[in-house]
Amino acid sequence: MKERFDFNEIEPKWQKYWAEEGAGNSSADPSKKKFYCLEMFPYPSGKIHMGHVRNYAIGDVIARYKRMQGFNVLHPMGWDAFGMPAENAAIKNNVHPSKWTYENVAFMKQQLDRLGLSYDWDREVTTCNPEYYRWNQWFFLKLLEKGLAYRKTSFVNWCPSCATVLANEQVVDNGCWRCDSVVVQKELEQWFFRITRYAEELLQGCDDLSGWPERVAVMQKNWIGKSEGAEVDFSIEGRPEKLKIFTTRPDTLFGVTFMCIAAAHPLAEILTSDKPALEKVKAQYGKEDDKVGHFTGHYAINPLDNGRAPIYIANFVLMEYGTGAIMSVPAHDQRDFEFAKKYGLPIKTVIQPAVNSQQSDESLTEAFEGEGVLVNSGSFNGMRSKDAKAAIADFVERQGLGKKTINYKLRDWGISRQRYWGTPIPIIYCDKCGAVPVPEKDLPVILPDAVQFSGTGGSPLLNIKEFVNVDCPKCGAPGRRETDTMDTFVDSSWYFVRYCSKRDEGPLNKNNIAYWMPVDQYIGGIEHAVLHLLYSRFFTRCLRDLGITTQSEPFRNLLTQGMVCKETWKCPEHGWLFPEEVSDGRCPQCGKAVDKGRVEKMSKSKKNVIDPDALVKRYGADTMRLFSLFAAPPERDLEWSDQGVEGAYRFLHKIWGLVFRCRQDILRGREIASQNGHSPLIAPLLRKTHRTIKKVTSDIEKDYHFNTAIAAMMELVNEMSSFKSEKDEEKAMFYMAVQNLILMLFPFAPHFAEELWSEIGETRGIYRHAWPEWDEEFAKEEEVELVVQVNGKLRAKLLVPAGLSDEEAKDKALNDAKIKEVTEGKNIKKVIIVKGSLVNIVVAGGV
RNA sequence: GCGAGAGUGGCGGAACUGGCAGACGCGCUGGACUUAGGAUCCAGUGGGGAAACCUGUAGGGGUUCAACUCCCCUCUCUCGCACCA
Numbered sequence: 001m002k003e004r005f006d007f008n009e010i011e012p013k014w015q016k017y018w019a020e021e022g023a024g025n026s027s028a029d030p031s032k033k034k035f036y037c038l039e040m041f042p043y044p045s046g047k048i049h050m051g052h053v054r055n056y057a058i059g060d061v062i063a064r065y066k067r068m069q070g071f072n073v074l075h076p077m078g079w080d081a082f083g084m085p086a087e088n089a090a091i092k093n094n095v096h097p098s099k100w101t102y103e104n105v106a107f108m109k110q111q112l113d114r115l116g117l118s119y120d121w122d123r124e125v126t127t128c129n130p131e132y133y134r135w136n137q138w139f140f141l142k143l144l145e146k147g148l149a150y151r152k153t154s155f156v157n158w159c160p161s162c163a164t165v166l167a168n169e170q171v172v173d174n175g176c177w178r179c180d181s182v183v184v185q186k187e188l189e190q191w192f193f194r195i196t197r198y199a200e201e202l203l204q205g206c207d208d209l210s211g212w213p214e215r216v217a218v219m220q221k222n223w224i225g226k227s228e229g230a231e232v233d234f235s236i237e238g239r240p241e242k243l244k245i246f247t248t249r250p251d252t253l254f255g256v257t258f259m260c261i262a263a264a265h266p267l268a269e270i271l272t273s274d275k276p277a278l279e280k281v282k283a284q285y286g287k288e289d290d291k292v293g294h295f296t297g298h299y300a301i302n303p304l305d306n307g308r309a310p311i312y313i314a315n316f317v318l319m320e321y322g323t324g325a326i327m328s329v330p331a332h333d334q335r336d337f338e339f340a341k342k343y344g345l346p347i348k349t350v351i352q353p354a355v356n357s358q359q360s361d362e363s364l365t366e367a368f369e370g371e372g373v374l375v376n377s378g379s380f381n382g383m384r385s386k387d388a389k390a391a392i393a394d395f396v397e398r399q400g401l402g403k404k405t406i407n408y409k410l411r412d413w414g415i416s417r418q419r420y421w422g423t424p425i426p427i428i429y430c431d432k433c434g435a436v437p438v439p440e441k442d443l444p445v446i447l448p449d450a451v452q453f454s455g456t457g458g459s460p461l462l463n464i465k466e467f468v469n470v471d472c473p474k475c476g477a478p479g480r481r482e483t484d485t486m487d488t489f490v491d492s493s494w495y496f497v498r499y500c501s502k503r504d505e506g507p508l509n510k511n512n513i514a515y516w517m518p519v520d521q522y523i524g525g526i527e528h529a530v531l532h533l534l535y536s537r538f539f540t541r542c543l544r545d546l547g548i549t550t551q552s553e554p555f556r557n558l559l560t561q562g563m564v565c566k567e568t569w570k571c572p573e574h575g576w577l578f579p580e581e582v583s584d585g586r587c588p589q590c591g592k593a594v595d596k597g598r599v600e601k602m603s604k605s606k607k608n609v610i611d612p613d614a615l616v617k618r619y620g621a622d623t624m625r626l627f628s629l630f631a632a633p634p635e636r637d638l639e640w641s642d643q644g645v646e647g648a649y650r651f652l653h654k655i656w657g658l659v660f661r662c663r664q665d666i667l668r669g670r671e672i673a674s675q676n677g678h679s680p681l682i683a684p685l686l687r688k689t690h691r692t693i694k695k696v697t698s699d700i701e702k703d704y705h706f707n708t709a710i711a712a713m714m715e716l717v718n719e720m721s722s723f724k725s726e727k728d729e730e731k732a733m734f735y736m737a738v739q740n741l742i743l744m745l746f747p748f749a750p751h752f753a754e755e756l757w758s759e760i761g762e763t764r765g766i767y768r769h770a771w772p773e774w775d776e777e778f779a780k781e782e783e784v785e786l787v788v789q790v791n792g793k794l795r796a797k798l799l800v801p802a803g804l805s806d807e808e809a810k811d812k813a814l815n816d817a818k819i820k821e822v823t824e825g826k827n828i829k830k831v832i833i834v835k836g837s838l839v840n841i842v843v844a845g846g847v
Numbered sequence: 848g849c850g851a852g853a854g855u856g857g858c859g860g861a862a863c864u865g866g867c868a869g870a871c872g873c874g875c876u877g878g879a880c881u882u883a884g885g886a887u888c889c890a891g892u893g894g895g896g897a898a899a900c901c902u903g904u905a906g907g908g909g910u911u912c913a914a915c916u917c918c919c920c921u922c923u924c925u926c927g928c929a930c931c932a
Contacts (some may be wrong), residue, residue, distance in 0.1 A: 113890095180927085208906085213852055218927080219851095219927060247932060316930045320931090321931045328932085329932095335930055335932075407932095409931060526927095557887075629862080630871085630872070632859070636860095639859060641872095641873070643858095644873060645857095647873055651872085653887090707859095707860070707871085708874090709872080711860090711870065712871080714871055714872075715870075718871090721888095782898060787866080787867045789866085789867085792866095792913045794867060815887065829912085832912050834913095837866070838913090840869075842912045842913095
């Protein structure tokens with residue numbers, strides 16, 4: 001055994017060993033309890049970053065821990081390999097997206113292996129492989145059959161920089177989720193997945209996601225955005241058209257004093273002759289600072305009381321929600337109130353907060369949006385607004401004036417992308433037959449290799465005659481192939497199902513899927529709270545309805561890990577600086593004092609990244625894993641600290657040194673321990689070891705708080721460091737402590753643990769060993785510190801035998817010299833005893 | 848504006864169901880070993896104080912024998928939603 005721990009030697013050695021043993025592999029086996037542990041697969045952008053390291057370290061600890069707990073663990077990895085960066089690289093560097101992608105995959109795979117991650121590579125998925133994406137196409141055809149995929153022309157989000165369409169979920173603050181460019185609206189014919197058919201189910205399902213962070217479920221609920229109300233038809237004075245509005249407040253129908261329609265509403269063009277005014281309102285569409293409107297000169301008739309309501313075109317009314325038209329009740333809606341004040345429109349109160357609070361309409365300073373009692377509402381007067389909602393909606397429906405409606409914000413998922421590097425949509429257009437699906441037997445529709453990237457936008461597929469020109473499968477006439485490709489979120493919506501079967505088993509093996517699904521623990525960033533996680537929930541339901549799985553929810557437990565952050569440095573003139581550029585707090589270019597910026601998410605642009613490769617070279621994979629698990633609990637942001645890494649490195653060395661120095665004692669202890677009839681000596685180290693096992697186990701089980709689990713192991717090591725083993729029994733005990741420590745350390749620092757495991761005389765790999773158990777008897781303290789308070793203030797600490805009765809504890813406390821002094825001559829009113837830990841003596845008149 | 852989460856030493860972070868605030872690590876201080884130390888080991892380390900002791904979990908109030916923990920108010924930060932009718 002070497003005196004110093006040499007990670008360069010031992011880490012590759014054990015990686016090779018695990019690979020040969022197939023230590024990460026798994027097979028479906030209904031006789032065993034399964035555990036599916038999954039980390040979000042990466043986009044192969046070139047090399048891994050610290051966010052990946054953290055994500056995968058967390059997953060690997062869980063996978064290894066669960067294996068030791070006896071679970072049949074599925075822990076796969078793959079590549080989200082279609083997407084824009086490959087295409088951009090192709091344009092920029094004249095390298096084919098396929099070559100670029102596969103090279104990145106090879107490089108990153110090697111990086112992951114160097115971290116000692118226990119994946120089952122037999123199930124590796126690469127989404128740009130035809131054997132994978134043919135199933136995207138197959139699902140597309142199935143969804144088409146079920147009416148869940150359809151084509152329509154509509155205004156869609158267009159990112160000018162990416163030269164492609166984006167789904168609603170992919171627009172963040174009116175910018176592109178990938179490149180931040182301002183998104184514009186463009187009218188295009190596109191393919192959609194009818195996710196809205198599952199809106200209600202997806203919403204309801206949010207309440208069953210007990211293993212998810214609540215905020216993620218809340219974000220999905222908000223995104224689905226259900227609201228219940230009614231659609232009501234208003235007639236237009238002197239015109240044949242009807243004006244259909246949606247409202248969640250039918251109880252305020254009698255309070256309507258005007259109507260508003262969106263500038264893009266079909267009636268807007270018809271009802272106003274003043275086109276410049278209409279354009280003006282259009283230009284202000286969606287601007288939140290000001291409400292702008294234009295009176296059309298027409299009036300709508302309230303179907304309930306035949307009141308006349310002027311129709312306005314207003315910038316704050318959204319065409320994409322509800323019917324694009326609203327009834328305005330300024331007394332009970334703040335937006336309508338503001339609009340009414342600006343344009344001098346009447347305000348009519350129809351709900352009183354309390355029965356006797358009369359207030360004139362003119363004196364209102366804001367809308368009253370709460371609940372109350374109806375007034376000025378005909379036969380509904382006196383009804384509670386809560387009840388009136390249903391009553392008026394019912395009335396409207398019975399009279400044929402409208403109907404009760406549920407509205408969702410969720411829109412169908414637009415999946416067409418005008419890009420090359422994605423799954424071809426299996427459709428052929430024929431002048432006679434229309435959009436004809438490619439027959440299943442012709443799948444996959446292979447993405448052609450030989451393409452030219454102009455970089456000027458537009459899919460290069462358009463220019464490939466052999467691809468585009470194809471006969472109609474139905475009538476045989478010359479047709480034209482769809483050149484749009486699928487959104488890459490389609491790829492990631494079912495990859496976790498593909499993993500259930502090995503590469504040679506066929507992708508949709510129902511037995512495998514039934515055994516492994518759902519994912520027991522999913523780990524990834526919060527940025528997919530709506531995107532990928534919502535699409536996957538939708539897709540899983542589609543698979544369920546296709547009979548492929550019986551599950552509705554793909555991910556039982558979700559852990560959203562925090563970001564990896566680091567401090568930043570910034571020169572007021574030259575911007576972000578690398579930490580090593582900054583010497584004595586000055587900018588290397590201009591010599592000006594630099595600002596120590598905030599701690600921010602690692603990013604190349606802020607120059608605060610740490611390269612995992614450099615770290616592996618310097619400290620090894622185990623140290624890097626250990627630090628990233630120790631520095632913060634997994635769901636919280638992690639602040640990178642170079643000195644903290646040193647600390648983790650030191651910790652491993654400390655253990656190594658301990659085993660190195662005491663090796664003979666340990667081996668002797670092992671012999672003693674293996675002898676029959678040996679019973680362990682009850683001593684502090686034994687107690688500490690059992691308590692550590694208990695603590696580490698429960699910290700992992702409860703929310704995966706690895707930071708405190710590692711801290712507990714550190715405590716144990718500290719205690720072991722000062723332990724002297726002279727007698728055989730002590731050696732046996734020390735051996736027992738070392739053995740358990742190594743076992744517990746294994747999921748965190750697996751190479752290191754394997755090496756020490758063999759150094760203490762084991763011949764079978766530790767990866768097959770069971771997780772240690774603790775004995776509650778041994779974990780008990782024999783002496784405890786009894787805290788004695790007087791009026792809640794700490795006055796003494798007494799070392800007493802464990803299991804003291806309340807009476808004994810009280811006696812001990814009251815007879816303590818210090819306590820006697822403090823309570824001398826005072827009237828003891830009460831003594832509170834917390835079993836085995838604390839006595840609080842309450843005396844009159846303070847201390 | 849609405850919703851959620853958070854605020855604890857010089858720093859990252861601990862603290863069960865209300866019961867010793869600051870586990871563990873980093874940093875710092877002192878010491879040992881050493882030609883040397885940015886290695887290693889040992890000790891100390893919330894603040895004030897010589898000490899007894901006092902004080903301390905964003906700020907203010909409350910409940911309680913006892914509050915980081917529960918309740919009310921205020922401030923700050925982060926995230927999400929944001930004219931959704």
